[in-house]
Amino acid sequence: MSLNIVHLVGRAGSNPEIRYLDSGKILCKFNIAVNRRSKKEDQPDWFELEIWDKTAEIAANYVKKGSLVGIQGSLKIDSWNDKTTGNKRTKPLIRVNNLDLLTSKKDSESNSGSDDF
Incomplete structure (x- = not known):
């Protein structure tokens, strides 16, 4: 048995970007900064989020840079050929x-507008 489950709590590093695709799907992307438990001086880890459909609309409407969010999802590795x-x-x-x-x-x-994470 294998599991791919990620739980994170962090602050939005940017305002969400939303795209309405021709297929009718809605895609929202933004990144979050997650602090480590170890030392306060450590730099946060950054994670890019991909959110779809109704949840994407909610994120676009209510998340702003600096907002504290909790997420549950799965790790995905995007791959492409550099142009x-x-x-x-x-x-x-x-x-x-x-x-x-x-x-x-x-x-x-x-x-809003705060750069402190």
């Missing part, structure tokens, strides 16, 4: 199944 070099490139991202909005409206207003 300039022709080399194969890969990038990990998290395909989100569940999104929890953990920032209150008051906190969201005070965090």
Whole structure:
């Protein structure tokens, strides 16, 4: 038996970008900064999120840069050929199944534009 489950809590590093595809699907992408438990001086780890359909719309409407979110999803490795070099490139991202909005409206207003994670 194998499992591919990721649970993270972090702050949005950017405002979500939403795309409406010709197929009728909705795609939302943004990244989150997740602090490590070890030392406060450590730099956060960054994860790119891929969110689809109704959850994508919710993210686009309610998540802003600095918002605290919890996510549950699976790790996905995107791969493509670089247009300039022709080399194969890969990038990990998290395909989100569940999104929890953990920032209150008051906190969201005070965090907008903040670069502190």
